[in-house]
Amino acid sequence: MTANEVALQLDHVTVRVRDGDESLTILDGVDLDARRGEMVTVTGRSGSGKSTLLAVAGLLRQPTSGDVIIDGQRASSLTARQRSRVRRDHVAFVHQFAQLFPSLRAIEQLELVAHIRGELDDRARRRARELLGELGLGDHLDRLPAQLSGGERQRVAIARALMAHPSVVLADEPTSALDPARARQVMEALADETRRREVATIVVIHDPTHLELADRNLELMDGRLHMAQLERA
Amino acid sequence: MFLGLRDLRVSKSRFVLVGSVLALIALLSTLLSGLANGLVDDGISGLRALPLSHLVFQEGAQNSFSRSVLGPDVQRTFGEQPGVQVTPVGMSFVNAKTGDGTSVDLALFGVDPTGFLASESAAAGRLGERGGALDHGLVLSDELRDTVAVGDQLQIIGTEQLLPVVGFTYGGTYGHVPIAYTTLATWQELIYGRDARGRFSALALRVSGDVDLAELDRASGTETVAKEAAYSGSPGYSAETATMTLIRGFLLVISALVVGAFFTVWTVQRTRQIGLLKALGASNAYVARDALGQLAVLLVIAIVIGTAVGVLIGRFLGDSVPFSLTLRAVGGSSIALAIAGMLGSAAALRRLTNIDPVLTLAVES
Ligand SMILES: Nc1ncnc2c1ncn2[C@@H]1O[C@H](COP(=O)(O)OP(=O)(O)O)[C@@H](O)[C@H]1O
Ligand SMILES: [Mg+2]
Numbered sequence: 163m164t165a166n167e168v169a170l171q172l173d174h175v176t177v178r179v180r181d182g183d184e185s186l187t188i189l190d191g192v193d194l195d196a197r198r199g200e201m202v203t204v205t206g207r208s209g210s211g212k213s214t215l216l217a218v219a220g221l222l223r224q225p226t227s228g229d230v231i232i233d234g235q236r237a238s239s240l241t242a243r244q245r246s247r248v249r250r251d252h253v254a255f256v257h258q259f260a261q262l263f264p265s266l267r268a269i270e271q272l273e274l275v276a277h278i279r280g281e282l283d284d285r286a287r288r289r290a291r292e293l294l295g296e297l298g299l300g301d302h303l304d305r306l307p308a309q310l311s312g313g314e315r316q317r318v319a320i321a322r323a324l325m326a327h328p329s330v331v332l333a334d335e336p337t338s339a340l341d342p343a344r345a346r347q348v349m350e351a352l353a354d355e356t357r358r359r360e361v362a363t364i365v366v367i368h369d370p371t372h373l374e375l376a377d378r379n380l381e382l383m384d385g386r387l388h389m390a391q392l393e394r395a
Numbered sequence: 396m397f398l399g400l401r402d403l404r405v406s407k408s409r410f411v412l413v414g415s416v417l418a419l420i421a422l423l424s425t426l427l428s429g430l431a432n433g434l435v436d437d438g439i440s441g442l443r444a445l446p447l448s449h450l451v452f453q454e455g456a457q458n459s460f461s462r463s464v465l466g467p468d469v470q471r472t473f474g475e476q477p478g479v480q481v482t483p484v485g486m487s488f489v490n491a492k493t494g495d496g497t498s499v500d501l502a503l504f505g506v507d508p509t510g511f512l513a514s515e516s517a518a519a520g521r522l523g524e525r526g527g528a529l530d531h532g533l534v535l536s537d538e539l540r541d542t543v544a545v546g547d548q549l550q551i552i553g554t555e556q557l558l559p560v561v562g563f564t565y566g567g568t569y570g571h572v573p574i575a576y577t578t579l580a581t582w583q584e585l586i587y588g589r590d591a592r593g594r595f596s597a598l599a600l601r602v603s604g605d606v607d608l609a610e611l612d613r614a615s616g617t618e619t620v621a622k623e624a625a626y627s628g629s630p631g632y633s634a635e636t637a638t639m640t641l642i643r644g645f646l647l648v649i650s651a652l653v654v655g656a657f658f659t660v661w662t663v664q665r666t667r668q669i670g671l672l673k674a675l676g677a678s679n680a681y682v683a684r685d686a687l688g689q690l691a692v693l694l695v696i697a698i699v700i701g702t703a704v705g706v707l708i709g710r711f712l713g714d715s716v717p718f719s720l721t722l723r724a725v726g727g728s729s730i731a732l733a734i735a736g737m738l739g740s741a742a743a744l745r746r747l748t749n750i751d752p753v754l755t756l757a758v759e760s
Contacts, residue, residue, distance in 0.1 A: 213756040213757065216756055217753050217756050222674070222751075222752055222753040222756065223753050246678070249676070250676035251676075254675075255674050255675075255755065255756070257671070257674075257755050257756070258756075261667070261671050261755060263398060263401075263668060263671070264405070264406070265398070265401045265402045265404070265405035265406055266398065266401055270397075270401065273397070274397055274398060274675065275675055275676070277397040278397075278672070278675055278676050278677045278681055279676065282397075306405070322675075326676065334756050
């Protein structure tokens with residue numbers, strides 16, 4: 163496991179759904195590589211298929227054709243059970259609106275991830291504290307989601323995603339509910355952690371802001387990925 | 396149960412309503428257990444207290460003393476068997492009047508003062524002590540202490556007989572009527588006048604070892620039943636227990652349905668949370684354990700509270716209602732409720748395992 167290793171690869175991924183009598187192509191032969199330590203943004207209009215792309219990349223959804231390769235394992239060659247396992251051990255999600263558990267304190271949101279894996283011990287608790295500290299939440303360990311601001315919630319979600327040592331982090335519009343200043347903090351946090359923890363991060367964002375924080379910017383249009391048009395220095 | 400427990404703790408109010416309903420069901424179930432037990436006690440406590448193992452009734456008497464008439468031949472047949480002790484019992488429901496005109500119902504048991512019932516049971520023993528001198532005496536069960544005193548003469552209605560009360564004992568009740576003991580001879584005189592010819596209602600047995608009772612029954616035209624089986628002959632016993640069993644059965648079904656319905660609605664409400672758990676890597680088994688564990692905690696708390704309140708209410712019910720609870724009855728009915736609840740939730744488990752984590756990537760609208 164070294165930086166620059168390709169952690170996630172989409173190989174000609176196509177997703178088609180039935181829409182009444184017609185067939186609707188959401189993703190149309192998408193290719194994508196993401197390396198460890200690299201943050202890639204994906205922008206696109208609402209309904210362009212960004213979430214679908216993440217669902218396929220994270221093995222939550224099977225493509226109509228094409229393949230997903232995570233840390234060298236081809237999803238198409240795995241059973242459903244094995245796919246769940248690869249997802250559990252290699253992939254983490256940061257959801258839109260954070261999606262924290264209302265009854266869990268910040269620290270417990272992270273401890274839960276270890277508990278699910280049967281690994282909630284002192285080391286896991288220390289890691290949880292450390293991650294929250296890294297994301298500037300060291301003083302908020304015992305707060306419930308309702309006692310956190312939107313930006314803080316989203317940073318807890320980022321810390322939670324990193325808890326189980328994933329190689330791929332998939333973030334779905336993590337900034338969409340935030341004001342510009344907080345959105346920037348969250349994007350910076352994601353970029354920092356991507357490098358520090360050497361994960362391959364795909365961030366889907368609705369409005370093309372703070373794109374310069376990423377290594378690459380892509381745009382999803384008509385089911386295909388393009389280099390994003392942006393004014394970069 | 397990492398999440399389930401914290402859910403319970405943080406959002407208590409969410410669980411209060413269904414918890415209260417479950418507690419009420421447990422309360423009702425406890426009260427019914429107490430009443431059922433109380434009724435059973437009221438029906439057969441007197442019979443249960445007698446130190447006998449079996450009763451021999453006339454064939455077709457359906458374990459009812461009133462329908463059974465046996466004679467000395469039966470007593471002889473059974474008495475000759477090695478390993479069998481026998482003593483005849485006469486039993487009739489009678490109505491008696493005290494000197495001041497108060498009337499009391501009695502389950503009048505006539506026992507042989509020399510038989511094992513008299514020598515072993517404190518109650519009948521007292522008749523024996525007097526060596527038959529107070530042949531006509533009555534020993535009454537404690538229930539009647541408020542109505543009658545030692546030395547009172549009771550007139551058995553329908554006869555000219557005046558019987559003195561010679562003492563009290565814990566005699567219990569039979570067929571919801573307080574027991575009165577007298578000698579078999581007195582009982583025979585009351586029922587048959589001078590023409591008893593040794594007749595009595597049933598033969599009490601104490602059997603030790605392997606005895607072919609069926610063979611004896613065939614020989615003498617009788618039906619021998621174990622003591623517990625004879626309870627069903629007590630008036631009203633079968634109907635009462637059947638009614639109580641039916642009601643408690645319904646309560647179990649209601650408990651299963653309430654828990655099942657709650658669990659279904661709760662699961663639907665938590666769809667997103669459960670999807671999220673799965674997106675974080677939780678297996679179906681983990682999610683089910685968490686949810687069922689939470690439900691089990693809720694059930695146990697509700698049942699403990701409901702049962703405790705039920706026991707307390709039972710304490711304050713007083714003597715007007717037959718109410719009696721044993722630890723076994725309370726434990727049994729609580730555990731049955733909990734099991735019914737968990738079974739009810741099992742029906743909704745599919746819903747839980749069917750939740751797809753992909754929904755966490757869909758926009759809430
Ligand atoms: N299972 C499905 N069946 C039918 N239509 C779907 C399904 N999944 C996604 N879609 C459609 O595909 C399009 C892309 O959805 P989505 O990936 O959520 O877009 P985005 O996240 O970019 O807004 C939308 O029009 C959505 O309605
Ligand atoms: Mg989306």
